[in-house]
Amino acid sequence: MRGLLLVARRDLQAYFNTAWGYVILAAMLLIDGLLFNAFAMGASAQYSSDVLEKFFYLSSGITMAGAVILTMRLFGEERSAGTMVLLDTAPLTDLQIVLGKFLAGFAMIAILLGLTLYMPALIFVNGKVSLLHIASGYLGLLALGATVTAIGTWGSAVTRGQYVGAGITAVVTVALLLTWMLAKVSDPPLKAILSYVALFDKHFQPFQKGRINIESLVYYASLTFAFLVLAVRGIQGRRWR
Protein backbone atom coordinates (compact mmCIF):
# COMPACT_ATOMS: atom_id res chain seq x y z
CA MET A 1 0.00 0.00 0.00
CA ARG A 2 2.86 2.35 0.89
CA GLY A 3 4.58 1.83 -2.47
CA LEU A 4 1.31 2.37 -4.30
CA LEU A 5 0.70 5.67 -2.52
CA LEU A 6 4.28 6.82 -3.15
CA VAL A 7 3.87 6.22 -6.89
CA ALA A 8 0.47 7.95 -6.86
CA ARG A 9 1.77 10.95 -4.95
CA ARG A 10 4.75 11.41 -7.28
CA ASP A 11 2.57 11.22 -10.36
CA LEU A 12 -0.01 13.58 -8.90
CA GLN A 13 2.78 16.05 -8.04
CA ALA A 14 4.08 15.71 -11.59
CA TYR A 15 0.76 17.05 -12.93
CA PHE A 16 1.08 20.17 -10.78
CA ASN A 17 4.87 20.67 -10.88
CA THR A 18 4.51 21.67 -14.52
CA ALA A 19 1.89 23.66 -16.40
CA TRP A 20 0.48 20.44 -17.88
CA GLY A 21 -2.01 19.63 -15.09
CA TYR A 22 -3.20 23.23 -14.75
CA VAL A 23 -3.62 23.66 -18.51
CA ILE A 24 -5.65 20.45 -18.88
CA LEU A 25 -7.86 21.24 -15.88
CA ALA A 26 -8.40 24.83 -17.05
CA ALA A 27 -9.19 23.76 -20.62
CA MET A 28 -11.64 21.08 -19.49
CA LEU A 29 -13.36 23.46 -17.08
CA LEU A 30 -13.60 26.15 -19.76
CA ILE A 31 -15.14 23.76 -22.28
CA ASP A 32 -17.50 22.29 -19.67
CA GLY A 33 -18.54 25.81 -18.59
CA LEU A 34 -19.18 26.94 -22.15
CA LEU A 35 -21.19 23.81 -22.96
CA PHE A 36 -23.13 24.18 -19.72
CA ASN A 37 -24.00 27.78 -20.56
CA ALA A 38 -24.87 27.10 -24.19
CA PHE A 39 -26.69 23.78 -24.00
CA ALA A 40 -27.71 23.07 -20.40
CA MET A 41 -28.85 26.50 -19.24
CA GLY A 42 -30.18 27.45 -22.69
CA ALA A 43 -32.28 30.51 -23.43
CA SER A 44 -35.74 29.13 -22.74
CA ALA A 45 -37.36 28.22 -19.43
CA GLN A 46 -36.91 24.60 -18.34
CA TYR A 47 -37.06 22.41 -15.26
CA SER A 48 -34.03 22.59 -13.00
CA SER A 49 -33.74 18.79 -13.05
CA ASP A 50 -33.51 18.91 -16.85
CA VAL A 51 -30.71 21.46 -16.63
CA LEU A 52 -28.88 19.22 -14.16
CA GLU A 53 -29.44 16.17 -16.33
CA LYS A 54 -27.95 17.99 -19.34
CA PHE A 55 -25.03 19.14 -17.19
CA PHE A 56 -24.21 15.53 -16.29
CA TYR A 57 -24.62 14.50 -19.91
CA LEU A 58 -22.13 17.18 -21.07
CA SER A 59 -19.77 16.55 -18.16
CA SER A 60 -19.61 12.84 -18.97
CA GLY A 61 -17.99 13.74 -22.31
CA ILE A 62 -15.56 16.12 -20.60
CA THR A 63 -14.75 13.45 -18.01
CA MET A 64 -13.97 10.85 -20.66
CA ALA A 65 -11.91 13.27 -22.76
CA GLY A 66 -10.06 14.45 -19.63
CA ALA A 67 -9.27 10.86 -18.63
CA VAL A 68 -7.90 10.08 -22.10
CA ILE A 69 -5.61 13.13 -22.04
CA LEU A 70 -4.53 12.88 -18.39
CA THR A 71 -3.57 9.20 -18.58
CA MET A 72 -1.43 9.41 -21.72
CA ARG A 73 1.58 10.54 -19.67
CA LEU A 74 1.34 7.92 -16.91
CA PHE A 75 3.83 5.48 -18.44
CA GLY A 76 4.68 7.34 -21.67
CA GLU A 77 6.37 10.23 -19.86
CA GLU A 78 8.41 7.85 -17.66
CA ARG A 79 9.58 5.97 -20.74
CA SER A 80 10.49 9.04 -22.77
CA ALA A 81 12.36 10.62 -19.81
CA GLY A 82 14.11 7.33 -18.97
CA THR A 83 12.76 7.39 -15.40
CA MET A 84 10.87 4.11 -15.64
CA VAL A 85 14.13 2.53 -14.50
CA LEU A 86 13.61 4.11 -11.05
CA LEU A 87 10.36 2.19 -10.62
CA ASP A 88 11.70 -0.98 -12.25
CA THR A 89 14.72 -1.20 -9.94
CA ALA A 90 12.78 -0.22 -6.81
CA PRO A 91 11.25 -2.87 -4.54
CA LEU A 92 7.79 -2.23 -5.98
CA THR A 93 5.45 -4.82 -7.47
CA ASP A 94 3.95 -4.28 -10.92
CA LEU A 95 0.53 -4.07 -9.26
CA GLN A 96 1.71 -1.23 -6.99
CA ILE A 97 3.11 0.67 -9.98
CA VAL A 98 -0.08 0.29 -12.05
CA LEU A 99 -2.45 1.05 -9.16
CA GLY A 100 -0.34 4.05 -8.10
CA LYS A 101 -0.49 5.52 -11.56
CA PHE A 102 -4.20 4.78 -11.90
CA LEU A 103 -4.84 6.44 -8.55
CA ALA A 104 -2.96 9.59 -9.63
CA GLY A 105 -4.97 9.79 -12.86
CA PHE A 106 -8.23 9.17 -11.02
CA ALA A 107 -7.36 11.82 -8.42
CA MET A 108 -6.99 14.32 -11.27
CA ILE A 109 -10.42 13.34 -12.60
CA ALA A 110 -11.86 13.76 -9.10
CA ILE A 111 -10.24 17.20 -8.84
CA LEU A 112 -11.65 18.14 -12.26
CA LEU A 113 -15.13 17.03 -11.23
CA GLY A 114 -14.79 18.80 -7.89
CA LEU A 115 -14.05 22.04 -9.73
CA THR A 116 -17.28 21.68 -11.76
CA LEU A 117 -19.43 21.72 -8.63
CA TYR A 118 -20.08 25.43 -9.06
CA MET A 119 -22.25 24.66 -12.11
CA PRO A 120 -24.90 22.57 -10.29
CA ALA A 121 -24.67 25.19 -7.52
CA LEU A 122 -25.63 27.87 -10.06
CA ILE A 123 -28.92 26.07 -10.66
CA PHE A 124 -29.91 26.97 -7.10
CA VAL A 125 -29.86 30.68 -8.02
CA ASN A 126 -33.10 30.40 -10.01
CA GLY A 127 -34.24 26.87 -9.33
CA LYS A 128 -34.12 23.87 -7.08
CA VAL A 129 -32.70 20.37 -7.54
CA SER A 130 -32.37 17.43 -5.21
CA LEU A 131 -28.97 16.92 -3.58
CA LEU A 132 -29.42 13.21 -4.18
CA HIS A 133 -29.68 13.91 -7.92
CA ILE A 134 -26.40 15.84 -7.74
CA ALA A 135 -24.77 13.10 -5.67
CA SER A 136 -25.88 10.31 -7.98
CA GLY A 137 -24.76 12.26 -11.07
CA TYR A 138 -21.32 12.82 -9.60
CA LEU A 139 -21.12 9.18 -8.49
CA GLY A 140 -21.81 8.20 -12.10
CA LEU A 141 -19.18 10.64 -13.38
CA LEU A 142 -16.63 9.26 -10.93
CA ALA A 143 -17.43 5.68 -11.96
CA LEU A 144 -17.22 6.58 -15.65
CA GLY A 145 -14.02 8.55 -15.01
CA ALA A 146 -12.45 5.62 -13.13
CA THR A 147 -13.28 3.28 -16.01
CA VAL A 148 -11.76 5.49 -18.71
CA THR A 149 -8.77 6.20 -16.44
CA ALA A 150 -8.23 2.43 -16.18
CA ILE A 151 -8.51 2.10 -19.97
CA GLY A 152 -5.98 4.98 -20.27
CA THR A 153 -3.63 3.36 -17.74
CA TRP A 154 -3.69 0.21 -19.84
CA GLY A 155 -3.27 2.16 -23.10
CA SER A 156 -0.28 4.00 -21.65
CA ALA A 157 1.23 0.80 -20.21
CA VAL A 158 1.18 -1.21 -23.43
CA THR A 159 2.41 1.44 -25.87
CA ARG A 160 5.70 3.31 -26.11
CA GLY A 161 4.53 6.72 -27.32
CA GLN A 162 2.22 9.00 -25.35
CA TYR A 163 0.10 9.87 -28.36
CA VAL A 164 -0.22 6.26 -29.46
CA GLY A 165 -1.38 5.43 -25.92
CA ALA A 166 -3.93 8.23 -26.00
CA GLY A 167 -5.08 7.08 -29.44
CA ILE A 168 -5.62 3.49 -28.27
CA THR A 169 -7.46 4.71 -25.17
CA ALA A 170 -9.69 6.92 -27.29
CA VAL A 171 -10.44 4.12 -29.78
CA VAL A 172 -11.35 1.62 -27.04
CA THR A 173 -13.47 4.22 -25.22
CA VAL A 174 -15.33 5.23 -28.37
CA ALA A 175 -15.83 1.58 -29.29
CA LEU A 176 -17.37 0.93 -25.87
CA LEU A 177 -19.53 4.06 -26.27
CA LEU A 178 -20.89 2.97 -29.63
CA THR A 179 -21.78 -0.65 -28.89
CA TRP A 180 -25.38 0.44 -28.23
CA MET A 181 -25.64 1.38 -31.91
CA LEU A 182 -24.46 -2.08 -32.89
CA ALA A 183 -26.91 -3.54 -30.40
CA LYS A 184 -29.77 -1.89 -32.30
CA VAL A 185 -28.96 -3.77 -35.46
CA SER A 186 -27.95 -7.06 -33.83
CA ASP A 187 -29.95 -10.16 -32.94
CA PRO A 188 -30.10 -11.84 -29.54
CA PRO A 189 -28.00 -12.87 -27.69
CA LEU A 190 -25.41 -10.48 -29.19
CA LYS A 191 -27.89 -7.65 -28.89
CA ALA A 192 -28.09 -8.08 -25.10
CA ILE A 193 -24.30 -8.34 -24.77
CA LEU A 194 -23.59 -5.25 -26.87
CA SER A 195 -26.28 -3.34 -25.08
CA TYR A 196 -24.81 -4.32 -21.69
CA VAL A 197 -21.22 -3.35 -22.47
CA ALA A 198 -22.19 0.13 -23.76
CA LEU A 199 -20.18 2.53 -21.62
CA PHE A 200 -22.68 5.36 -21.59
CA ASP A 201 -26.10 4.45 -22.99
CA LYS A 202 -27.23 1.83 -20.53
CA HIS A 203 -25.04 2.53 -17.56
CA PHE A 204 -24.58 6.27 -17.21
CA GLN A 205 -28.09 7.44 -17.98
CA PRO A 206 -29.58 6.26 -14.66
CA PHE A 207 -27.02 8.38 -12.74
CA GLN A 208 -27.68 11.31 -15.06
CA LYS A 209 -31.38 11.12 -14.14
CA GLY A 210 -30.61 10.91 -10.42
CA ARG A 211 -30.84 7.16 -9.86
CA ILE A 212 -28.05 5.16 -8.30
CA ASN A 213 -27.84 1.94 -10.27
CA ILE A 214 -25.92 -0.82 -8.49
CA GLU A 215 -25.78 -2.95 -11.65
CA SER A 216 -24.04 -0.10 -13.47
CA LEU A 217 -21.62 0.46 -10.59
CA VAL A 218 -20.71 -3.24 -10.77
CA TYR A 219 -20.25 -2.87 -14.55
CA TYR A 220 -17.93 0.14 -14.17
CA ALA A 221 -16.00 -1.56 -11.35
CA SER A 222 -15.62 -4.74 -13.42
CA LEU A 223 -14.36 -2.85 -16.46
CA THR A 224 -11.95 -0.83 -14.31
CA PHE A 225 -10.64 -4.02 -12.70
CA ALA A 226 -10.29 -5.77 -16.08
CA PHE A 227 -8.26 -2.96 -17.65
CA LEU A 228 -6.04 -2.63 -14.58
CA VAL A 229 -5.32 -6.37 -14.72
CA LEU A 230 -4.50 -5.98 -18.43
CA ALA A 231 -2.20 -3.04 -17.59
CA VAL A 232 -0.34 -5.14 -15.01
CA ARG A 233 0.00 -7.95 -17.55
CA GLY A 234 1.15 -5.39 -20.10
CA ILE A 235 4.06 -4.10 -18.02
CA GLN A 236 5.04 -7.55 -16.71
CA GLY A 237 6.38 -8.43 -20.14
CA ARG A 238 8.98 -5.65 -20.09
CA ARG A 239 11.47 -7.67 -18.04
CA TRP A 240 11.45 -10.32 -20.79
CA ARG A 241 11.76 -7.93 -23.73
Next chain:
Amino acid sequence: MIEVRGLTRYYGTTKAVEDLTFSIASNEIVGFLGLNGAGKTTTLKILAGLLLPTAGEVRLDGQDLFSAPLDVRKRIGFLPEEPPLYAEMTVRDFLVHVGLIRGLTREEAESAIPSVAERTGIQEVLDQVIGTLSHGFRKRVGIAQAIVHHPSLVILDEPIAGLDPVQIVEMREMIVGLRATCTVLVSSHILSEVSQTCDRLLILKNGRLAGQGTESELALRARGHARLLLSVRGTREDLARALDGPSEVTGWTVEAEAGAVLTARVDLSGDHAEVVVRRLVEAGVGIRRVVEAEAELEQIFLQLTGEGER
Protein backbone atom coordinates in the same frame (compact mmCIF):
# COMPACT_ATOMS: atom_id res chain seq x y z
CA MET B 1 29.19 -10.19 -2.13
CA ILE B 2 27.64 -10.91 -5.51
CA GLU B 3 27.76 -14.30 -7.19
CA VAL B 4 26.69 -14.88 -10.78
CA ARG B 5 26.33 -18.46 -12.05
CA GLY B 6 25.58 -19.58 -15.60
CA LEU B 7 23.84 -16.34 -16.54
CA THR B 8 22.32 -16.63 -20.00
CA ARG B 9 19.99 -14.26 -21.83
CA TYR B 10 18.39 -14.56 -25.25
CA TYR B 11 16.46 -11.88 -27.11
CA GLY B 12 14.23 -14.08 -29.21
CA THR B 13 16.70 -16.39 -30.88
CA THR B 14 19.61 -13.96 -30.50
CA LYS B 15 22.01 -14.82 -27.73
CA ALA B 16 23.11 -11.72 -25.78
CA VAL B 17 24.83 -13.33 -22.81
CA GLU B 18 25.91 -16.93 -22.41
CA ASP B 19 26.90 -18.85 -19.33
CA LEU B 20 28.46 -15.97 -17.41
CA THR B 21 29.96 -16.98 -14.11
CA PHE B 22 31.84 -14.64 -11.81
CA SER B 23 31.80 -13.33 -8.28
CA ILE B 24 32.63 -9.97 -6.78
CA ALA B 25 33.81 -9.58 -3.20
CA SER B 26 32.39 -6.99 -0.84
CA ASN B 27 33.78 -3.48 -1.20
CA GLU B 28 35.53 -4.36 -4.43
CA ILE B 29 35.39 -2.06 -7.47
CA VAL B 30 35.11 -4.11 -10.63
CA GLY B 31 35.29 -2.79 -14.17
CA PHE B 32 33.10 -4.29 -16.83
CA LEU B 33 34.63 -4.06 -20.31
CA GLY B 34 33.57 -5.20 -23.73
CA LEU B 35 32.92 -4.03 -27.24
CA ASN B 36 29.52 -2.72 -28.25
CA GLY B 37 27.13 -5.66 -28.38
CA ALA B 38 29.31 -7.80 -26.10
CA GLY B 39 26.47 -8.10 -23.58
CA LYS B 40 27.58 -5.55 -20.96
CA THR B 41 24.36 -3.60 -20.76
CA THR B 42 22.23 -6.75 -20.79
CA THR B 43 24.27 -8.16 -17.92
CA LEU B 44 24.09 -4.92 -15.93
CA LYS B 45 20.33 -4.72 -16.48
CA ILE B 46 19.89 -8.29 -15.25
CA LEU B 47 22.01 -7.56 -12.17
CA ALA B 48 19.97 -4.42 -11.50
CA GLY B 49 16.72 -6.40 -11.74
CA LEU B 50 15.53 -4.68 -14.92
CA LEU B 51 15.64 -7.83 -17.03
CA LEU B 52 15.09 -11.49 -16.26
CA PRO B 53 17.63 -14.03 -17.52
CA THR B 54 16.82 -17.00 -19.69
CA ALA B 55 18.91 -19.12 -17.32
CA GLY B 56 21.31 -18.75 -14.44
CA GLU B 57 21.29 -17.23 -11.00
CA VAL B 58 22.45 -14.07 -9.29
CA ARG B 59 22.96 -14.00 -5.53
CA LEU B 60 23.59 -10.88 -3.49
CA ASP B 61 24.93 -11.73 -0.03
CA GLY B 62 23.54 -15.24 -0.53
CA GLN B 63 20.02 -14.13 -1.48
CA ASP B 64 18.69 -15.00 -4.92
CA LEU B 65 17.75 -11.96 -7.02
CA PHE B 66 15.02 -13.75 -8.95
CA SER B 67 13.25 -15.62 -6.14
CA ALA B 68 13.29 -12.64 -3.75
CA PRO B 69 13.47 -9.67 -6.17
CA LEU B 70 11.90 -7.06 -3.89
CA ASP B 71 14.25 -7.79 -0.98
CA VAL B 72 17.35 -7.86 -3.17
CA ARG B 73 16.42 -4.72 -5.14
CA LYS B 74 16.43 -2.78 -1.86
CA ARG B 75 20.17 -3.46 -1.67
CA ILE B 76 21.06 -2.52 -5.24
CA GLY B 77 21.65 0.96 -6.64
CA PHE B 78 21.72 1.47 -10.40
CA LEU B 79 22.85 4.39 -12.53
CA PRO B 80 22.15 3.89 -16.24
CA GLU B 81 24.15 5.81 -18.82
CA GLU B 82 21.52 8.55 -18.87
CA PRO B 83 20.68 9.42 -15.24
CA PRO B 84 16.99 8.74 -14.47
CA LEU B 85 15.86 12.07 -13.00
CA TYR B 86 12.52 13.80 -12.57
CA ALA B 87 13.40 17.17 -14.11
CA GLU B 88 10.63 19.10 -12.39
CA MET B 89 11.61 18.08 -8.84
CA THR B 90 14.25 19.64 -6.62
CA VAL B 91 17.29 17.47 -5.94
CA ARG B 92 16.32 17.09 -2.27
CA ASP B 93 12.71 16.08 -2.99
CA PHE B 94 13.89 13.69 -5.68
CA LEU B 95 16.39 11.95 -3.40
CA VAL B 96 13.84 11.67 -0.59
CA HIS B 97 11.33 10.18 -3.06
CA VAL B 98 13.88 7.65 -4.35
CA GLY B 99 14.79 6.73 -0.76
CA LEU B 100 11.12 6.18 0.07
CA ILE B 101 10.34 3.97 -2.93
CA ARG B 102 13.46 1.93 -2.13
CA GLY B 103 12.16 1.14 1.32
CA LEU B 104 13.49 3.88 3.63
CA THR B 105 11.21 5.65 6.08
CA ARG B 106 10.82 9.41 5.58
CA GLU B 107 13.11 10.08 8.56
CA GLU B 108 15.76 7.72 7.20
CA ALA B 109 15.51 9.23 3.71
CA GLU B 110 15.76 12.80 4.96
CA SER B 111 18.62 12.03 7.32
CA ALA B 112 20.52 10.26 4.52
CA ILE B 113 20.52 13.38 2.31
CA PRO B 114 23.39 15.36 3.94
CA SER B 115 25.89 12.49 3.83
CA VAL B 116 24.90 11.45 0.30
CA ALA B 117 25.13 15.08 -0.85
CA GLU B 118 28.58 15.38 0.69
CA ARG B 119 29.83 12.14 -0.91
CA THR B 120 28.59 13.19 -4.33
CA GLY B 121 29.37 16.91 -4.01
CA ILE B 122 25.86 18.19 -4.59
CA GLN B 123 25.32 20.19 -1.39
CA GLU B 124 25.13 23.47 -3.29
CA VAL B 125 22.34 22.28 -5.61
CA LEU B 126 20.18 20.36 -3.14
CA ASP B 127 17.31 22.84 -3.37
CA GLN B 128 17.69 23.46 -7.09
CA VAL B 129 15.24 22.09 -9.66
CA ILE B 130 16.91 19.16 -11.47
CA GLY B 131 15.95 20.46 -14.91
CA THR B 132 18.22 23.48 -14.37
CA LEU B 133 21.36 21.44 -13.51
CA SER B 134 24.45 21.04 -15.70
CA HIS B 135 25.32 17.61 -17.16
CA GLY B 136 28.02 17.07 -14.53
CA PHE B 137 25.65 17.73 -11.65
CA ARG B 138 23.00 15.52 -13.24
CA LYS B 139 25.51 12.67 -13.23
CA ARG B 140 26.27 13.36 -9.57
CA VAL B 141 22.59 13.37 -8.68
CA GLY B 142 22.35 10.11 -10.66
CA ILE B 143 24.98 8.58 -8.38
CA ALA B 144 23.30 10.09 -5.33
CA GLN B 145 20.01 8.37 -6.22
CA ALA B 146 21.88 5.09 -6.63
CA ILE B 147 23.34 5.24 -3.09
CA VAL B 148 20.69 7.13 -1.10
CA HIS B 149 19.18 3.89 0.26
CA HIS B 150 22.59 2.54 1.42
CA PRO B 151 22.83 -0.33 -1.10
CA SER B 152 25.47 -3.02 -0.79
CA LEU B 153 25.90 -3.19 -4.60
CA VAL B 154 26.10 -0.15 -6.86
CA ILE B 155 26.00 -0.64 -10.64
CA LEU B 156 27.23 2.27 -12.76
CA ASP B 157 26.79 2.13 -16.52
CA GLU B 158 29.18 4.51 -18.28
CA PRO B 159 29.33 6.95 -15.33
CA ILE B 160 31.89 9.25 -16.96
CA ALA B 161 30.35 9.44 -20.42
CA GLY B 162 30.01 13.07 -21.48
CA LEU B 163 31.98 14.56 -18.57
CA ASP B 164 34.80 17.09 -18.97
CA PRO B 165 38.33 16.29 -17.66
CA VAL B 166 37.78 17.99 -14.30
CA GLN B 167 34.47 16.24 -13.81
CA ILE B 168 36.09 12.92 -14.76
CA VAL B 169 38.68 13.32 -12.00
CA GLU B 170 35.94 14.20 -9.50
CA MET B 171 33.79 11.29 -10.65
CA ARG B 172 36.77 8.93 -10.30
CA GLU B 173 37.29 10.05 -6.71
CA MET B 174 33.59 9.67 -6.04
CA ILE B 175 33.53 6.11 -7.36
CA VAL B 176 36.63 5.14 -5.39
CA GLY B 177 34.97 6.68 -2.32
CA LEU B 178 31.98 4.35 -2.72
CA ARG B 179 34.23 1.41 -1.86
CA ALA B 180 33.95 2.29 1.83
CA THR B 181 30.33 1.15 1.95
CA CYS B 182 29.50 -0.67 -1.29
CA THR B 183 30.60 -3.16 -3.88
CA VAL B 184 30.82 -1.28 -7.17
CA LEU B 185 30.42 -2.59 -10.71
CA VAL B 186 31.44 -0.03 -13.33
CA SER B 187 30.99 -0.30 -17.06
CA SER B 188 32.98 2.07 -19.23
CA HIS B 189 34.38 2.46 -22.70
CA ILE B 190 37.22 4.64 -21.41
CA LEU B 191 39.82 2.02 -20.59
CA SER B 192 42.24 4.35 -18.81
CA GLU B 193 39.48 5.30 -16.39
CA VAL B 194 38.66 1.69 -15.64
CA SER B 195 42.35 1.07 -15.12
CA GLN B 196 42.64 3.88 -12.59
CA THR B 197 39.41 3.20 -10.75
CA CYS B 198 38.92 -0.55 -10.59
CA ASP B 199 40.51 -3.30 -8.51
CA ARG B 200 39.62 -5.97 -11.00
CA LEU B 201 38.31 -6.29 -14.54
CA LEU B 202 35.72 -8.48 -16.23
CA ILE B 203 36.04 -8.58 -20.02
CA LEU B 204 33.13 -9.72 -22.14
CA LYS B 205 33.29 -10.93 -25.70
CA ASN B 206 30.25 -12.05 -27.67
CA GLY B 207 28.27 -12.49 -24.47
CA ARG B 208 30.89 -14.68 -22.80
CA LEU B 209 33.52 -13.89 -20.24
CA ALA B 210 36.80 -13.51 -22.13
CA GLY B 211 38.87 -12.78 -19.06
CA GLN B 212 38.76 -11.63 -15.46
CA GLY B 213 41.34 -10.57 -12.93
CA THR B 214 43.54 -7.66 -11.98
CA GLU B 215 45.20 -5.72 -14.74
CA SER B 216 48.50 -7.53 -14.02
CA GLU B 217 46.84 -10.94 -14.09
CA LEU B 218 45.16 -10.12 -17.37
CA ALA B 219 48.42 -8.79 -18.76
CA LEU B 220 50.13 -12.05 -17.80
CA ARG B 221 47.41 -13.98 -19.57
CA ALA B 222 47.33 -11.71 -22.61
CA ARG B 223 51.13 -11.68 -23.07
CA GLY B 224 51.59 -15.25 -21.91
CA HIS B 225 54.35 -14.15 -19.55
CA ALA B 226 55.06 -11.74 -16.71
CA ARG B 227 57.25 -8.69 -17.08
CA LEU B 228 59.37 -6.75 -14.58
CA LEU B 229 60.87 -3.30 -14.91
CA LEU B 230 64.22 -2.94 -13.16
CA SER B 231 66.23 0.06 -12.20
CA VAL B 232 69.67 -1.09 -11.11
CA ARG B 233 73.18 0.22 -10.52
CA GLY B 234 75.62 -1.90 -12.49
CA THR B 235 76.79 -2.81 -15.93
CA ARG B 236 75.26 -4.77 -18.78
CA GLU B 237 77.69 -7.59 -17.96
CA ASP B 238 76.46 -7.68 -14.37
CA LEU B 239 72.89 -7.98 -15.63
CA ALA B 240 73.83 -10.68 -18.09
CA ARG B 241 75.49 -12.65 -15.28
CA ALA B 242 72.33 -12.44 -13.22
CA LEU B 243 69.68 -12.96 -15.88
CA ASP B 244 71.16 -15.21 -18.54
CA GLY B 245 71.11 -18.37 -16.40
CA PRO B 246 67.70 -19.16 -14.91
CA SER B 247 64.97 -20.84 -16.93
CA GLU B 248 62.35 -18.54 -15.37
CA VAL B 249 63.81 -15.61 -17.32
CA THR B 250 62.69 -15.79 -20.93
CA GLY B 251 64.35 -12.59 -22.10
CA TRP B 252 65.61 -9.17 -21.08
CA THR B 253 66.58 -5.85 -22.62
CA VAL B 254 68.15 -2.67 -21.37
CA GLU B 255 65.79 0.15 -22.20
CA ALA B 256 67.80 3.10 -20.86
CA GLU B 257 71.23 3.84 -19.48
CA ALA B 258 71.98 6.90 -17.38
CA GLY B 259 75.54 6.73 -16.09
CA ALA B 260 75.80 3.62 -13.96
CA VAL B 261 72.06 3.26 -13.65
CA LEU B 262 70.35 0.90 -16.06
CA THR B 263 66.66 0.52 -16.72
CA ALA B 264 65.81 -2.94 -17.99
CA ARG B 265 62.75 -4.96 -18.97
CA VAL B 266 62.74 -8.61 -17.91
CA ASP B 267 60.28 -11.15 -19.31
CA LEU B 268 59.45 -14.14 -17.09
CA SER B 269 57.67 -17.42 -17.68
CA GLY B 270 55.46 -16.78 -14.64
CA ASP B 271 55.27 -14.97 -11.33
CA HIS B 272 59.01 -15.33 -10.50
CA ALA B 273 60.05 -11.85 -9.33
CA GLU B 274 61.82 -13.27 -6.27
CA VAL B 275 64.10 -15.40 -8.50
CA VAL B 276 65.20 -12.28 -10.37
CA VAL B 277 65.82 -10.32 -7.18
CA ARG B 278 67.89 -13.17 -5.69
CA ARG B 279 69.99 -13.48 -8.85
CA LEU B 280 70.60 -9.74 -8.95
CA VAL B 281 71.72 -9.72 -5.34
CA GLU B 282 73.99 -12.71 -5.94
CA ALA B 283 75.53 -10.94 -8.96
CA GLY B 284 76.27 -7.88 -6.85
CA VAL B 285 73.91 -5.61 -8.79
CA GLY B 286 72.59 -2.64 -6.83
CA ILE B 287 68.79 -2.84 -6.91
CA ARG B 288 67.15 0.57 -6.94
CA ARG B 289 63.62 -0.45 -8.05
CA VAL B 290 61.74 -3.57 -9.15
CA VAL B 291 58.15 -3.22 -10.37
CA GLU B 292 55.69 -5.34 -12.31
CA ALA B 293 55.24 -3.87 -15.77
CA GLU B 294 51.58 -3.32 -16.48
CA ALA B 295 50.54 -3.87 -20.04
CA GLU B 296 48.60 -1.15 -21.75
CA LEU B 297 44.98 -1.91 -20.97
CA GLU B 298 44.12 -1.32 -24.60
CA GLN B 299 46.51 -4.14 -25.58
CA ILE B 300 45.00 -6.52 -23.03
CA PHE B 301 41.54 -5.57 -24.15
CA LEU B 302 42.30 -6.03 -27.81
CA GLN B 303 43.98 -9.37 -27.25
CA LEU B 304 41.25 -10.78 -25.04
CA THR B 305 38.45 -9.62 -27.30
CA GLY B 306 40.33 -10.79 -30.38
CA GLU B 307 40.15 -7.33 -31.94
CA GLY B 308 43.93 -7.13 -32.20
CA GLU B 309 43.80 -9.80 -34.89
CA ARG B 310 41.73 -7.66 -37.25
